Amino acid sequence: MPARLRPTIFAVLLTSTVPVAAAELTVAVASNFVKPLEAMAPVFAAAAGHQLKLSTGATGKFYAQIQRGAPFDVFLSADEKRPALLESEGRTVAGSRFVYAIGRLALWRPEPGQAVRPDMLTADPATRIAIANPKTAPYGAAAEAVIAHLGLTEALKARLVQGENIAQTYQFVATGNAAMGFVAWSQVSRDGAAASGSAWLVPADLHPPIRQSAVILTRAADNPAAHAFAAFLKSEAARKIIQQHGYDTE
Amino acid sequence: MTPTPADLDAIWLTLRLAGTVTVLLLLLGTPLAWWLAHSRARWRGVVNALVALPLILPPTVLGFYLLVALGPDGPLGQLTRSIGLGALPFTFAGLVVGSLIYSLPFVVQPIRDAFIAIGPRPLEVAATLGARPLDAFFSVVLPLARPGFLTATVLGFAHTVGEFGVVLMIGGNIPGETRVVAIQIYDHVEALEYAQAHWLAGGLLLFSFAVLLALHTLNDRQARR
Numbered sequence: 001m002p003a004r005l006r007p008t009i010f011a012v013l014l015t016s017t018v019p020v021a022a023a024e025l026t027v028a029v030a031s032n033f034v035k036p037l038e039a040m041a042p043v044f045a046a047a048a049g050h051q052l053k054l055s056t057g058a059t060g061k062f063y064a065q066i067q068r069g070a071p072f073d074v075f076l077s078a079d080e081k082r083p084a085l086l087e088s089e090g091r092t093v094a095g096s097r098f099v100y101a102i103g104r105l106a107l108w109r110p111e112p113g114q115a116v117r118p119d120m121l122t123a124d125p126a127t128r129i130a131i132a133n134p135k136t137a138p139y140g141a142a143a144e145a146v147i148a149h150l151g152l153t154e155a156l157k158a159r160l161v162q163g164e165n166i167a168q169t170y171q172f173v174a175t176g177n178a179a180m181g182f183v184a185w186s187q188v189s190r191d192g193a194a195a196s197g198s199a200w201l202v203p204a205d206l207h208p209p210i211r212q213s214a215v216i217l218t219r220a221a222d223n224p225a226a227h228a229f230a231a232f233l234k235s236e237a238a239r240k241i242i243q244q245h246g247y248d249t250e
Numbered sequence: 251m252t253p254t255p256a257d258l259d260a261i262w263l264t265l266r267l268a269g270t271v272t273v274l275l276l277l278l279g280t281p282l283a284w285w286l287a288h289s290r291a292r293w294r295g296v297v298n299a300l301v302a303l304p305l306i307l308p309p310t311v312l313g314f315y316l317l318v319a320l321g322p323d324g325p326l327g328q329l330t331r332s333i334g335l336g337a338l339p340f341t342f343a344g345l346v347v348g349s350l351i352y353s354l355p356f357v358v359q360p361i362r363d364a365f366i367a368i369g370p371r372p373l374e375v376a377a378t379l380g381a382r383p384l385d386a387f388f389s390v391v392l393p394l395a396r397p398g399f400l401t402a403t404v405l406g407f408a409h410t411v412g413e414f415g416v417v418l419m420i421g422g423n424i425p426g427e428t429r430v431v432a433i434q435i436y437d438h439v440e441a442l443e444y445a446q447a448h449w450l451a452g453g454l455l456l457f458s459f460a461v462l463l464a465l466h467t468l469n470d471r472q473a474r475r
Contacts (some may be wrong), residue, residue, distance in 0.1 A: 060440030086444075087331070128340060133423055136440035161340045161422030172422065177321045177339045 007079045024226035026053045026071060028062045030078035032139065032184045033101065033212065036245035037076070044232050050225040060136055060167050063207050065123070066091060066217060073220035074229055076100065076212065078166075079138045083213040093226075096216035100233045101247040102212030104185035105142050105202040106194075110174050114198040121180065125159070130172040130181030133162045139169075142207035143182035149206045186246035204248070212247075257450055259426050260434040267342070267430060268410040271349040275357040276399070278350070283358045287365035305355050313419025317347050320420065340422035343432075357406040359407050364398020365391070397472050404456040404465045408458055 029037050034056045041052040055062075059078040066072060066086060075092075077083045080099070084090050107116055121129060131147075132140030140162065146157030147153055161177075166184045173181035174197075188199050214233060222225035232238055239249045253261075286298060304312060318336045319326045327337050338344035368391060376386035392399070414432040421428035423437070431450055439445035 049466070058440060060442065064439060129420075130422075133437065133440075136437060161424060164418060164423065165438075168418075171317070172339075176323045176338065177317060177318050215427045 002034075007017050023223060024051045024088055025073050025223070025225045025229055026055065027074045027076060027229070028055045028057070028066070028072040029063075029076040030059045030212065031056050031165050032078055032103065032186060034078055034225070035186065036101075036242050036247070039245070040232075040238055041242050043237060044229060047237075048225070048228045048232065050228060052229070058136070059138075071219065072217055073223060073226045074214060075205040075213045076246060077154055078103075078210075078212055080211050080213045083215040086215060086217070089098075091218055093218060093221050096230060097213055097250075098230070098234065099211045099250050100214045101212045101242050101249060102202065103139060103142075103212060103247060104187040105139060105146065105182055105210070106188055106199040107180060107202060108170075108183045108194075108197055108199045109180045109240055110176070110197040112194075112197055116198045116200040117181070118146075118200065121147075121150070121152055122155055124179065127159070127179035128161050128168045128172075128177065129156055129177035130163060130183075131160050132166045132169045132182070134163055137163075137165050137169075138210045139166045139182065142202075142210050145207040146182065146202055167236050184246070189246040191244050210234060253449060254446065256425060256429075256436060257446065260429055260450075261453075263342075263426060263428075264411055264430040264432075266351060267345055268407045270346055271353060271410045272347070272357070272403055272407045274350060275353060276403065279402065280353065280361060283361035284365055286358070286362045301358050304352050305320075309352065309413070309415025310419060312352060313348065313416040316344075316393045316416065317420050320344060320347070336352040339420045340428060342425060342427055344420055345417055345428055349410045349413055349419055352413055352416050353406045353409045356409045357402040360398045360401040360405065361395065361400075364395035367398075368394045397469050400468060400472075401465060404461055408461045412454070412458065445474050 027037070032053065037052070037054060045051055055072065059082050062070070062072070062075060062077070063082040063086065066075060067089070075083060075086070083092065083097050087094075087097055106156070107118065107121070109116055131143040134140040134144040146155075147156055161172060163172055163181075166187065170183045170187050171179050172178045173183065182202070185199070185201055188197060189195055189201075214230065216226045216230055242249055282297075282301070286294060286301070315337055317468050318324050320330070321327045322331065330336065335343070338347055344384070362452055372390050372394060373383075373386055376390045377383075381389065385466070412432065417428065417430055417433055418436070421430070421433060423429050423433060429437075432452060435447050435450045435454070438444070438450065
């Protein structure tokens with residue numbers, strides 16, 4: 001090695017081993033869970049001294065990006081499938097996968113103070129009903145199951161519009177382009193009641209549970225902040241915030 | 251790996267959308283380009299800027315405003331409903347409207363530049379020879395502006411084929427109605443169907459390259475004549 005390179009390499013080594021005392025943690029989070037996570041971030045920062053940096057997006061896209069080395073430390077998925085796949089591919093810290101929240105589905109319309117019942121789905125055949133894409137979004141698959149359970153699959157077939165994710169589904173209804181939509185209870189409720197518009201909380205036994213898993217990714221194996229955050233997500237304080245935002249916990 | 255019927259539906263829909271939009275844009279864009287090339291109006295700059303706006307606006311901005319404006323409560327939505335067209339989001343017609351705006355600069359700008367390049371001289375000569383303005387336009391201006399029209403047609407078509415953000419925002423992902431190739435690819439990737447995604451994405455890549463190569467070859471040949 002040329003002698004003149006040594007100081008440079010030394011400097012690089014020095015800066016790459018910054019102490020992790022107050023680390024920054026990059027979290028890839030499914031769009032539906034952004035709000036509770038934002039509410040949790042200051043609590044976590046106060047308790048553990050680590051800052052969260054949030055990347056929000058669709059679970060499938062994150063999966064593809066993580067496979068190609070995206071710089072995330074923790075992945076909060078909207079489903080169980082993608083974290084399990086990443087685990088089987090050896091991209092996660094062994095034993096770090098757990099269910100952090102169980103999503104609830106709501107039938108929602110933007111006008112406040114109105115009754116919302118499943119029989120209203122067929123009330124006006126001229127209107128659209130929004131669901132998330134059942135093929136790619138867990139809330140969409142759940143909505144499809146509910147519609148099937150209600151025996152309305154054929155009746156609603158021509159009236160369904162699909163959002164790419166649950167945020168877009170909400171947007172379709174909020175802008176009045178669809179009369180009603182199956183959205184995440186977490187999007188429209190606070191502390192167990194509809195916070196905007198009017199909603200029917202779909203009974204959990206009408207669809208397969210929307211279990212959302214988290215994993216620590218291999219690049220954060222030696223990052224104590226990642227492990228601290230995973231532990232925090234399972235804590236009573238975090239679970240309370242998660243429930244306030246319209247999710248069940250295990 | 252062969253394409254699924256849903257893939258073929260998406261391809262056919264995309265071609266129909268791009269074809270419809272290109273024809274409409276040529277019809278609407280030509281008079282506009284002519285005006286931009288010849289008008290001395292003070293607000294010509296404003297119109298030029300408006301035409302160019304879709305070039306730099308994120309498609310999501312355009313799509314979001316279209317969703318709001320075309321929705322049942324939006325100004326355009328109330329207009330389309332009052333004339334019996336219904337609400338346009340989630341329909342093929344809605345995608346056509348969105349694409350008209352989205353691809354406008356790709357059609358208007360090449361035609362406008364071709365008109366400017368021709369200059370007033372050929373028209374003056376035609377007028378001296380007794381040609382009426384409309385006659386002069388079709389027998390003098392159009393042939394001279396052919397490279398501009400060729401570029402406009404190809405770019406307008408190809409750009410609409412490659413449209414994603416606007417369709418994502420106002421389409422609603424309905425098979426055979428609004429699920430175009432770009433959305434179908436996105437769905438395949440989201441559903442981890444990478445082989446299917448490759449098939450369509452590779453096809454789109456080849457198509458786009460072939461179209462641009464053909465355009466440049468044709469324009470080069472034209473220029474050498």
